[in-house]
Amino acid sequence: MVERNPWLTFVCYLILAVGAAIVCVPLYLSFVAGSLDYVRLQQAPFPLLPGDNFWANITEAWQKADFSRLYLNSLIVTLGIVAGKILISLMAAFAITYFRFPFRMTMFWLIFISMMLPIEARIIPTYEAIADVGGPLRDLFAATGLTGLIHTVTGYRLEMAMNWNLINSYPGLILPLIASASATFLFRQFFMTVPDELLEAAKLDNAGPVRFFFDILLPLSRSNVAALAVILFIGNWNQYLWPMLFTTTPDMRTVILGLRSLVPGPDQPPAWNLSMAAAFFVMLPPALVVIFLQRAMTRGVVDGDK
Amino acid sequence: MLAAKSGSTITGGAPSRPFSALWARIMRAQQNAAVNGLKTTHFRKPGVAFWLLAPQALILLFFFYIPAYKALSLAFVETDPFGLSVIFVGFDNFTRLFASPAYRASAVLSLVFTLVQSVLTLGLATALAFATDRVVRGQAFFKGVILLPYAIAPVASGTIFAFMFNPNVGPMAHMLHAMGLPWNPAMRPLDAQVLVVMAAVWNHLCYDYIFLVAALLSVPRSLMEAAALDGAGAVKRFFTVSLPIIMPTFFFLMIMNLIYGLFDTFGLIETMTRGGPAAATNTLVYKVYQDGFVQLDLGSSAAQSVVLMGIAMAFTILQFRAVERRVNYTG
Numbered sequence: 130m131v132e133r134n135p136w137l138t139f140v141c142y143l144i145l146a147v148g149a150a151i152v153c154v155p156l157y158l159s160f161v162a163g164s165l166d167y168v169r170l171q172q173a174p175f176p177l178l179p180g181d182n183f184w185a186n187i188t189e190a191w192q193k194a195d196f197s198r199l200y201l202n203s204l205i206v207t208l209g210i211v212a213g214k215i216l217i218s219l220m221a222a223f224a225i226t227y228f229r230f231p232f233r234m235t236m237f238w239l240i241f242i243s244m245m246l247p248i249e250a251r252i253i254p255t256y257e258a259i260a261d262v263g264g265p266l267r268d269l270f271a272a273t274g275l276t277g278l279i280h281t282v283t284g285y286r287l288e289m290a291m292n293w294n295l296i297n298s299y300p301g302l303i304l305p306l307i308a309s310a311s312a313t314f315l316f317r318q319f320f321m322t323v324p325d326e327l328l329e330a331a332k333l334d335n336a337g338p339v340r341f342f343f344d345i346l347l348p349l350s351r352s353n354v355a356a357l358a359v360i361l362f363i364g365n366w367n368q369y370l371w372p373m374l375f376t377t378t379p380d381m382r383t384v385i386l387g388l389r390s391l392v393p394g395p396d397q398p399p400a401w402n403l404s405m406a407a408a409f410f411v412m413l414p415p416a417l418v419v420i421f422l423q424r425a426m427t428r429g430v431v432d433g434d435k
Numbered sequence: 436m437l438a439a440k441s442g443s444t445i446t447g448g449a450p451s452r453p454f455s456a457l458w459a460r461i462m463r464a465q466q467n468a469a470v471n472g473l474k475t476t477h478f479r480k481p482g483v484a485f486w487l488l489a490p491q492a493l494i495l496l497f498f499f500y501i502p503a504y505k506a507l508s509l510a511f512v513e514t515d516p517f518g519l520s521v522i523f524v525g526f527d528n529f530t531r532l533f534a535s536p537a538y539r540a541s542a543v544l545s546l547v548f549t550l551v552q553s554v555l556t557l558g559l560a561t562a563l564a565f566a567t568d569r570v571v572r573g574q575a576f577f578k579g580v581i582l583l584p585y586a587i588a589p590v591a592s593g594t595i596f597a598f599m600f601n602p603n604v605g606p607m608a609h610m611l612h613a614m615g616l617p618w619n620p621a622m623r624p625l626d627a628q629v630l631v632v633m634a635a636v637w638n639h640l641c642y643d644y645i646f647l648v649a650a651l652l653s654v655p656r657s658l659m660e661a662a663a664l665d666g667a668g669a670v671k672r673f674f675t676v677s678l679p680i681i682m683p684t685f686f687f688l689m690i691m692n693l694i695y696g697l698f699d700t701f702g703l704i705e706t707m708t709r710g711g712p713a714a715a716t717n718t719l720v721y722k723v724y725q726d727g728f729v730q731l732d733l734g735s736s737a738a739q740s741v742v743l744m745g746i747a748m749a750f751t752i753l754q755f756r757a758v759e760r761r762v763n764y765t766g
Binding site: 134137138140141142144145148149151152153155156158159162170171173174175216217218220221223224225226227228229230231233236239240243244245246247249250251252253254255256257258259262265304305307308309310313320321325328329332338339363366367369370374385388389392395399401404405408411412415416418419420423426427430431 | 474475565596597598606668669698720727733736
């Protein structure tokens with residue numbers, strides 16, 4: 130810094146120490162609670178040092194909520210969302226910045242408007258959309274008279290064929306969360322900063338759009354993709370509302386729902402040691418990401434939000 | 436939600452304009468986008484563009500536009516309990532909603548909760564970012580520790596806080612009891628509200644901190660040195676040099692905190708208090724879920740969805756304005 134001011138430096142360290150304590154004390158207390166047995170947990174005073182039951186609690190919690198299956202679900206769903214979102218966003222952003230076609234601006238605004246509504250604001254209709262994906266198509270066919278026509282001509286009941294229910298399925302957990310255009314926007318912003326000469330050069334070499342995208346644009350976007358992948362992974366691993374609404378069977382739940390199921394209610398035995406142990410292995414993957422990919426994460430957060 | 440980065444234009448702290456000017460700006464941005472949005476060198480292959488856009492367009496149609504349209508249409512009809520008939524009732528759902536004391540209480544509660552949480556989070560994050568900017572030794576360590584909660588799910592934060600302040604077994608609750616406070620978030624409304632605010636601040640602090648640290652890093656050293664030569668101390672420099680420069684980031688974060696408080700606290704509330712006791716923590720988002728999924732009052736829930744959409748849109752417009760004003764030296 131510019132000048133030396135030992136007193137101010139001391140105050141700064143004090144502030145940081147308080148901040149670190151605010152963050153760490155809850156984490157430490159939950160770690161201690163996760164290492165106690167059920168009886169010790171309920172005795173006051175609360176111990177300052179961890180007990181030796183941590184591993185036992187972890188295994189018990191793991192079996193109690195069938196976390197092997199939940200972990201697999203969470204991984205599939207989270208990676209599906211991250212990959213899907215990045216893929217369709219890259220494609221759409223590429224189309225919007227590098228192609229001239231009719232209704233380009235209309236498309237742009239349709240994508241833009243969709244960012245205005247957080248998914249929480251339309252819980253119920255989205256639930257209906259998942260429970261009956263074919264519904265809008267059926268309505269369309271019924272309105273245009275196609276259903277009756279096909280039925281009379283071929284005897285085929287169209288409205289029976291289009292009952293797609295995505296509740297309790299991976300697509301149902303993945304697709305609605307891909308339906309936000311924020312990533313498209315981020316890539317569009319980035320593509321606008323890419324020098325025009327690159328495409329001119331590629332065109333001189335007779336490269337088509339696909340070639341240009343894979344050989345030039347994608348390598349340039351690598352760090353943006355990485356930053357976005359990191360924050361999308363964290364955000365979607367931690368999703369709660371959608372998995373809760375779109376799953377009704379225990380075997381399709383995610384780890385967050387498993388953790389929620391282990392939180393003792395007011396009229397249940399207070400087995401907090403199990404939920405605290407479970408909290409640890411539920412938090413582990415995103416925590417590792419934050420610790421080891423911190424630079425990509427901060428970039429992702431500052432450049433583009435979830 | 437999105438925080439798009441504007442082009443690195445350096446706008447001074449222009450005075451805020453009236454709303455009509457905002458529309459003029461949006462229109463201008465629209466024209467600019469029409470001009471700049473397309474690369475001067477581009478492909479003319481509508482077919483390829485169509486296939487590139489198809490997946491995004493289909494997903495938006497099925498999981499965004501149709502549900503949003505349904506939410507709008509549901510808000511203006513009344514379905515009888517057996518789901519047999521649907522009657523168009525105009526704005527009845529809305530008038531009933533705004534007349535209901537429960538909804539008003541929920542709106543006021545959401546507003547107060549969001550404001551309190553925003554001010555606390557931003558204040559704490561500013562102090563921490565300022566301190567981080569000043570110290571040299573151990574900077575990386577403190578940064579790493581303070582960023583850790585970014586990885587922690589709202590449900591996990593809620594679980595941890597619910598345990599710490601659990602009146603029967605929680606260590607923090609024991610401490611409060613020892614001080615003679617009758618702490619019990621399951622029975623006392625104010626205790627539950629304090630608990631939710633604490634957990635929200637703890638969960639969201641790192642987000643503001645990331646932005647403020649990045650913003651403080653972008654303050655030019657030369658300005659700092661010049662101010663130091665003029666005899667301004669570190670605290671004075673912060674208020675006279677750094678703060679004006681990071682003001683756009685500050686404004687942006689204020690909006691983001693409001694959005695967080697209104698929309699993203701569902702997991703916390705569901706884990707810790709379930710909207711209770713006596714609806715003391717029943718915020719707007721939680722109420723939409725409660726009324727729609729638990730009470731099955733679809734008309735009211737849809738009307739609430741529409742109100743939330745309106746709020747979200749207003750905030751998003753503000754957010755884009757803030758992003759436009761965010762100064763970026765980092766590139």
